[in-house]
Amino acid sequence: MLVQTKVQHRAAAQVHKFGGSSLANAARFAAVADIISAQHQSSLWLVVSAPGDTTDALLHIIACGDDSNARDRALSALQLQLSELVQQTLPAAPAQGVCLQLQQWLAAVPDWLAQQHVNDVLALGERLSALLLSEVLQQRGINAVALDARDFLRLKQHQPDWQQSAALLAELTLPDTVHVVTGYIARDEKGRSITLGRNGSDYSATLVGALLNAAEVTIWTDVKAIYSADPRKVAAALPYQQVSWPQACQLAQLGNPVLHARTLSALSGRDTTLLVRSSYQPDQAGCKVVQHEANAQNFITELADVTLLTLHQDNQVSAAALALELQQPVIALPQQGDNHNWLLPTVCAEQALAWLAAKNVHAVWDTRRYHALAWLKADTKASAESADQLLTAALHRYETAQQIIWLFAEPLSADLLQQVHQQLVQMQQQLHLVVAGSGNVGSEFLRMLAAQQQRFQPKLQIQLSGVLNSRRAVLQQDISISNWQQALAAGQPWQLTELTAYLAALPGRKVLIDNTPSAEFSRNYPQFIAAGCDLISANKQGVTLPGAEYQQIKQALAQHQRQWLSNTTCGAGIPVQRTLQELLSAGDSIKQVSGIFSGTLSWLLCKYDGSKPFSDFVLEAQQGGLTEPDPRDDLSGKDVQRKLLVLARELALNLELEQIALQPLLPAGLEQGSWQDFWALREQLDNAMAQLYAKAQAEGKVLRYVASLTLAEDKPVAKVAVEAVSAQHALAAIAPCDNVFVIESAWYDTNPLVLKGPGAGKVVTAGGLHADLAQLINQLIGLAAAPVSLT
Numbered sequence: 001m002l003v004q005t006k007v008q009h010r011a012a013a014q015v016h017k018f019g020g021s022s023l024a025n026a027a028r029f030a031a032v033a034d035i036i037s038a039q040h041q042s043s044l045w046l047v048v049s050a051p052g053d054t055t056d057a058l059l060h061i062i063a064c065g066d067d068s069n070a071r072d073r074a075l076s077a078l079q080l081q082l083s084e085l086v087q088q089t090l091p092a093a094p095a096q097g098v099c100l101q102l103q104q105w106l107a108a109v110p111d112w113l114a115q116q117h118v119n120d121v122l123a124l125g126e127r128l129s130a131l132l133l134s135e136v137l138q139q140r141g142i143n144a145v146a147l148d149a150r151d152f153l154r155l156k157q158h159q160p161d162w163q164q165s166a167a168l169l170a171e172l173t174l175p176d177t178v179h180v181v182t183g184y185i186a187r188d189e190k191g192r193s194i195t196l197g198r199n200g201s202d203y204s205a206t207l208v209g210a211l212l213n214a215a216e217v218t219i220w221t222d223v224k225a226i227y228s229a230d231p232r233k234v235a236a237a238l239p240y241q242q243v244s245w246p247q248a249c250q251l252a253q254l255g256n257p258v259l260h261a262r263t264l265s266a267l268s269g270r271d272t273t274l275l276v277r278s279s280y281q282p283d284q285a286g287c288k289v290v291q292h293e294a295n296a297q298n299f300i301t302e303l304a305d306v307t308l309l310t311l312h313q314d315n316q317v318s319a320a321a322l323a324l325e326l327q328q329p330v331i332a333l334p335q336q337g338d339n340h341n342w343l344l345p346t347v348c349a350e351q352a353l354a355w356l357a358a359k360n361v362h363a364v365w366d367t368r369r370y371h372a373l374a375w376l377k378a379d380t381k382a383s384a385e386s387a388d389q390l391l392t393a394a395l396h397r398y399e400t401a402q403q404i405i406w407l408f409a410e411p412l413s414a415d416l417l418q419q420v421h422q423q424l425v426q427m428q429q430q431l432h433l434v435v436a437g438s439g440n441v442g443s444e445f446l447r448m449l450a451a452q453q454q455r456f457q458p459k460l461q462i463q464l465s466g467v468l469n470s471r472r473a474v475l476q477q478d479i480s481i482s483n484w485q486q487a488l489a490a491g492q493p494w495q496l497t498e499l500t501a502y503l504a505a506l507p508g509r510k511v512l513i514d515n516t517p518s519a520e521f522s523r524n525y526p527q528f529i530a531a532g533c534d535l536i537s538a539n540k541q542g543v544t545l546p547g548a549e550y551q552q553i554k555q556a557l558a559q560h561q562r563q564w565l566s567n568t569t570c571g572a573g574i575p576v577q578r579t580l581q582e583l584l585s586a587g588d589s590i591k592q593v594s595g596i597f598s599g600t601l602s603w604l605l606c607k608y609d610g611s612k613p614f615s616d617f618v619l620e621a622q623q624g625g626l627t628e629p630d631p632r633d634d635l636s637g638k639d640v641q642r643k644l645l646v647l648a649r650e651l652a653l654n655l656e657l658e659q660i661a662l663q664p665l666l667p668a669g670l671e672q673g674s675w676q677d678f679w680a681l682r683e684q685l686d687n688a689m690a691q692l693y694a695k696a697q698a699e700g701k702v703l704r705y706v707a708s709l710t711l712a713e714d715k716p717v718a719k720v721a722v723e724a725v726s727a728q729h730a731l732a733a734i735a736p737c738d739n740v741f742v743i744e745s746a747w748y749d750t751n752p753l754v755l756k757g758p759g760a761g762k763v764v765t766a767g768g769l770h771a772d773l774a775q776l777i778n779q780l781i782g783l784a785a786a787p788v789s790l791t
Contacts, residue, residue: 013214017047017205021222022279023129024052026088033136035282047183047205048133050125051085058122079106086132094135102128119193126182134180144178149204150193153186158324166211181208197327199260206266216273224278225287226258228425229300233414236421238507240287240297242477247296248289250402254374255303255329285505296378298425303372307346310339310364317361325355333398343372370407375424377402386423429780432506434466437515438488441538444766450481452770459781465506468494475502496524503531509780513769514539526556534562536772538765540569543649544642547656565772570643573764574757576741577650588747590651594708595741596731597643599760600627600634601705606736614689615682630675635666640720644707653716663721696724704731730754
């Protein structure tokens with residue numbers, strides 16, 4: 001158990017581990033320094049591996065044995081290589097000091113080897129990284145110090161001595177200092193230098209994190225996430241942004257190259273968050289290993305050149321104990337018959353047999369070499385029948401509720417891995433939804449989402465992966481749809497860079513639902529599309545941006561092969577845009593689109609009967625929530641003007657908002673000042689409307705606020721105005737609040753196609769958004785059935 005120490009600032013500590021590929025050259029040291037400079041935590045601890053291939057070079061020197069000439073040549077080559085690294089990384093003066101220290105360490109190597117202090121030799125690379133990085137940070141004005149982990153980290157029989165390590169670390173901790181700690185090395189209970197084995201620096205980082213009770217430990221590597229498969233072999237591998245702790249432990253036991261069992265063991269049961277991020281793509285969110293319950297994921301992972309040990313049932317030794325001794329994965333396979341089968345790297349087989357023999361455990365080594373494929377299941381009930389049909393070359397097959405392991409004589413080809421991944425990982429598509437806007441429409445959309453999720457569950461998993469409004473955001477996968485309000489209430493203020501990075505890191509297909517009224521938010525559509533998002537908009541601002549900005553969105557959609565569905569931007573749930581799309585795609589040609597596009601103005605002109613001033617009806621509509629907070633926004637006709645532009649853009653017309661002639665209901669000048677100023681002058685509106693009404697009545701007509709778009713041969717004619725229409729006209733016989741769309745085309749010439757219904761309201765608008773979502777989902781499901789990649 002970890003003993004609390006006297007260092008009070010440790011609770012806020014952040015630990016960052018950088019591997020050899022992240023420190024391979026001067027540019028990478030500078031990149032790491034950039035990452036650290038961007039951190040704002042008060043207590044930063046860095047754990048570093050040896051630069052590049054330094055450890056391999058040191059192993060070669062050790063392997064020279066008694067051949068002093070070969071050893072000296074190798075030492076000289078390594079000194080030249082590392083000296084060049086230092087000189088390219090630091091200015092001349094500090095570089096000279098580091099090179100002098102490096103020279104002293106290398107000069108001591110022959111004596112260390114003569115005394116059999118091999119681990120002191122192997123420690124040299126990490127010591128150089130710590131010293132060099134601390135100097136780089138100091139050059140940037142950051143107070144940093146190199147710290148040899150052997151000065152505090154104690155292990156006893158492979159297990160951390162928490163109490164002694166914590167006490168020693170407390171004595172070495174300095175205030176307001178970035179501590180750069182050597183990874184991979186420690187001391188045993190006798191004070192001898194030891195190494196922590198395969199990927200030992202990751203283990204060092206989590207040990208340091210545990211000693212500090214750190215808030216986070218970040219493993220910076222050369223991949224941006226934990227993938228569903230090796231992305232070098234499986235192009236469609238999914239980068240997961242979140243993995244549960246139990247699955248991470250299972251992956252580690254299977255020898256996953258990113259996660260290792262001991263790395264996780266140091267943080268087990270603690271509140272410390274573990275992150276995996278790419279030092280080459282530091283803007284990416286990476287993958288978080290979460291202690292709390294999270295959705296299980298599917299993984300396939302390969303184990304090359306492994307072999308089998310068979311042990312009698314009554315042995316008292318565990319596979320985990322052998323793995324700790326070997327510092328390599330040892331997998332206990334499901335029992336078949338009376339014996340136990342363990343899978344381990346072939347290179348470790350003889351060492352394993354000797355260790356077991358020393359404990360009086362008899363084991364039989366199947367000396368054949370195998371290549372293994374393991375499937376870690378997201379669903380314990382999932383079947384591998386389709387994969388089994390592909391993996392007919394398997395020599396052995398072992399299955400538990402959580403995983404299946406196949407053994408082969410030869411490695412699987414990349415093509416076969418791709419097919420297996422398709423069957424086992426991508427068997428059910430996943431669609432991430434990020435919802436922007438939590439007002440009336442956004443809340444209603446989310447209320448309906450659970451039913452939509454259930455409807456598509458057999459073929460596609462809809463996952464709520466973000467909710468945001470203008471004040472805060474919750475950006476995480478698998479938000480509970482029933483508790484999204486609580487999640488958002490606990491959210492944080494957000495920045496555009498944070499949102500786009502999060503969207504880019506979401507695996508697979510993702511869609512952004514824009515329920516906001518914000519033009520500024522819609523201007524970011526090209527960035528959201530570049531992050532891989534399809535778009536569904538109730539926000540008409542994006543569709544009515546100036547032509548150049550609108551074309552940028554269309555170009556981004558074409559470049560990234562994404563879709564933008566915006567049927568609710570005109571007519572709410574009335575499928576006017578979809579109808580136009582279907583007519584055009586079928587070969588019809590549109591002559592004119594006209595109608596009543598405002599539910600508010602529809603209500604006002606249906607209700608107005610001349611019995612009282614028009615402004616009284618406006619006040620009644622305002623009190624009934626049928627208008628904008630300032631009803632003049634409705635009376636201006638600008639909203640109708642924008643909706644007509646939406647349809648013009650749908651018809652691929654090169655039209656700008658100001659090219660649509662606008663006759664507002666509001667007399668000139670009344671748009672100025674406050675609502676109270678308008679109310680004092682309302683008689684101007686009342687008189688104007690009374691005159692129009694009287695004239696229409698005399699002609700046997702009714703008043704309607706009409707938008708029309710005529711596709712003339714030379715140029716389109718678009719206008720928005722109040723008109724008097726006959727009682728037989730399609731726009732006359734409507735209910736208050738109705739929207740009406742009249743489509744005249746080559747096919748619907750003498751008898752136009754009429755769409756009519758409520759054009760506003762949270763339920764019909766949210767329903768229209770779900771209709772767009774269903775259209776997108778059905779397309780994705782159709783693509784999944786075809787032999788093409790969805791990502």
